[in-house]
């Protein structure tokens with residue numbers, strides 16, 4: 001217990017982050033101060049949001065400082081606790097960052113994990129913020145009804161695959177958009193989408209959506225934006241709802257040209273709502289309990305891709321931003337102490 005292996009942001013990228021923007025360092029071993037818990041990191045998360053967190057632009061969180069460990073959610077096991085209600089051995093989800101050890105304040109701990117519920121890794125995926133994101137976007141904002149048509153982007157990914165399954169549970173017909181033929185088959189064969197489109201193989205995406213959704217689209221769960229949103233908008237029915245979950249298809253600064261959409265929104269009385277799962281964290285225990293019930297009953301499925309060592313984290317981020325991940329992207333840091 002002398003050093004603390006960290007993946008630090010070495011320089012600020014101007015576009016999509018690359019492996020060379022991160023540096024492997026040996027930081028000081030942290031000490032739990034008053035009202036802090038020292039945790040050993042077990043797993044860290046790799047998320048599309050990190051593309052925005054490392055840039056120097058307006059966002060919902062300040063940029064990660066150059067020279068600091070990369071910001072990330074992680075699962076930690078408490079070793080020393082000066083925090084009322086937390087003791088050695090507890091497993092928590094918190095802002096561990098990409099490092100082996102962290103001293104966390106109460107505000108940096110999201111919640112305690114019940115290891116009996118499911119494998120603990122799910123607390124960063126289907127039974128964590130990923131699950132909450134799909135739940136809020138699909139069930140609160142999309143509100144699919146039986147027989148309606150639901151279109152989902154990043155459909156083979158962590159959020160999208162669950163969003164599609166939640167719509168199926170409501171009796172909707174689901175169509176996924178994804179970036180390879182292999183992922184297209186995964187959407188249909190593993191996640192139960194009624195149809196899926198490999199958007200990279202289509203010259204005219206709006207037409208491909210029209211063929212896959214002959215009755216039009218009632219709910220669009222969008223994590224991509226840009227030309228994908230334009231193609232979906234051309235197929236939205238009167239009264240359709242658009243849940244704006246992410247903008248991974250836009251340049252990092254969010255600037256992109258495209259058609260004006262006001263007339264279509266007006267004429268078809270479309271509702272479009274952005275949301276952040278982090279605004280709904282107060283609901284996470286109830287949502288996780290509901291999702292865990294469906295998971296145990298075999299009514300929803302999930303996939304994970306776990307890189308074996310902390311130093312793989314930057315490469316895992318690059319893989320995800322190139323669409324080469326399948327399932328929730330995680331990095332193993334240490335084993336749980338039984």
Ligand SMILES: NC(=O)c1ccc[n+]([C@@H]2O[C@H](COP(=O)([O-])OP(=O)(O)OC[C@H]3O[C@@H](n4cnc5c(N)ncnc54)[C@H](OP(=O)(O)O)[C@@H]3O)[C@@H](O)[C@H]2O)c1
Pocket residue numbers: 047048049129130133154155156157158159160177178179180183223224244245246247248249250275276277278320321322323324325326327328329
């Ligand atoms: N609003 C919220 O609170 C919230 C919370 C969590 C996540 N999100 C958003 O949800 C989305 C999915 O996140 P996730 O964690 O589940 O990741 P994920 O879907 O498992 O992985 C990201 C996927 O995005 C797709 N992608 C990457 N670059 C792209 C590009 N330039 N254009 C189009 N697609 C691209 C790739 O899938 P394909 O090969 O299929 O294109 C890639 O596999 C992201 O947009 C993320 O920002 C939002």
